Amino acid sequence: MNSKLTYYIENDDADIKIREYLKHKLNLSTRFIKKAAIEKRITVNDCAVKMNYVLRLKDRVEIDTFRKEEQDITPEKMDIDVIYEDQDLIVVNKPAGIVVHPTRSYPEGTLANGLLYYFKERGEKCIVRLVSRLDMDTSGLILIAKNQFSHMSLARDMKLDTFKKGYLAVVQGNLKEKYGTIDLPIYKQENNIRRVIDDRGQRSITHYEVVESFAQGELVKLQLETGRTHQIRVHLNSIGHPILGDTLYGGEDNNIIARQALHAYKLTFPHPRTDKIIELSTDLPEDIKNLIEILR
Missing domain, CATH: 3.30.2350.10 (Pseudouridine synthase)
Known part of the structure; x- marks a missing residue:
């Protein structure tokens, strides 16, 4: 397993300090650069260098991630x-x-x-x-x-458009709008696990789309633009359609499912080493499948 990242200096990157190259060209954090430099995990042509080293054409920069x-x-x-x-x-x-x-x-x-x-x-x-x-x-x-x-x-x-988190939820009742965006601030109450919609909170954005409708509920696909604690649960409850089984946020406890019917089914992100987009998904678990069959 190769733990090293290797880069070769070209014309545009010659004659600048390695600190600037690492920070602005490779987008490495100041904290990461500082730790790696102290531990001599950053080398140029197999030699550890100080962060004020000025890069030259064809220099080989290596960063040991281990x-x-x-x-x-x-x-x-x-x-x-x-x-x-x-x-x-x-x-x-x-x-x-x-x-x-x-x-x-x-x-x-x-x-x-x-x-x-x-x-x-x-x-x-x-x-x-x-x-x-x-x-x-x-x-x-x-x-x-x-x-x-x-x-x-x-x-x-995680702030990039190429980083996406997709969820599936079974909600109570039928939404009037079959797709849309919930843009409401979420606030953490003192000494209370339950979050609320409040102007004092952080801006929170959830996109939703109804996948399938039933007489007493709907299967909804959701995508987070922000990632607040309990965000999907709070947002769905705020529009009058809490997740089934989510008793903390108003969902009915109907003995069909023993927890909130919420599943993180999809994840898309750029790979940290290659920038290649990785797209992964997983099937619904049996308890949510069983809930859907009963609702059908």
């Missing part, structure tokens, strides 16, 4: 549904009922515990760097970076 790290998470063996994996990242399909990262309430049994075991079992010396997250009872695709470089790149690129 660094030895540890994480205070106990590895635990569990089934991991891997959708895509390479040296820089992994995408997994998280089942409902699993917390993504250890908390005071859930110190063990989380996805991060399972991923750390998965990495160690394969001899990969990396920690769990979450790029995306899902609520405990939301299922679907989660993106995890394997090194500092890919985490920095993916977090930066």
Whole structure:
């Protein structure tokens, strides 16, 4: 596995300091550059250089993305549904009922515990760097970076139009408008897990489109333009169509499904190393399929 990124200096990039090249040409963060430079993971023609080094034509710049790290998470063996994996990242399909990262309430049994075991079992010396997250009872695709470089790149690129997160939800009732955009600010109340629509909150944008209509609900496809906590759940409830099973935000508890009927089914993003667009998807889980069949 090659952990190094290699670049050759051409005419346009000669005669500038390597710090400027890394920051403005390669779009690396100041934090990443500083750490890599201190650890001598940035070299020119196989020699570690200071960040004021002036690049010359045909210089070979290499950045080693590997660094030895540890994480205070106990590895635990569990089934991991891997959708895509390479040296820089992994995408997994998280089942409902699993917390993504250890908390005071859930110190063990989380996805991060399972991923750390998965990495160690394969001899990969990396920690769990979450790029995306899902609520405990939301299922679907989660993106995890394997090194500092890919985490920095993916977090930066989340603002791009080429980075898309698609969801499917079964909502209560029938929407008058079969497609549209919800642009309402979401505010975190003090000492309350529940978010609300409030002008004091952050701007939040969700695009939606009805996929299939039933007598008592609809299957809706959603795409996030922003990524606030509980965003889809709050937005759908705000327009009078909460997600079925989402009792925190007004969804009916009808004993058909034991959690909110929300699934992160699609993920599209530029690869941090190659810029190639990666497009991944996963099928609806059985409990949401069963709910849809009953509604039909």
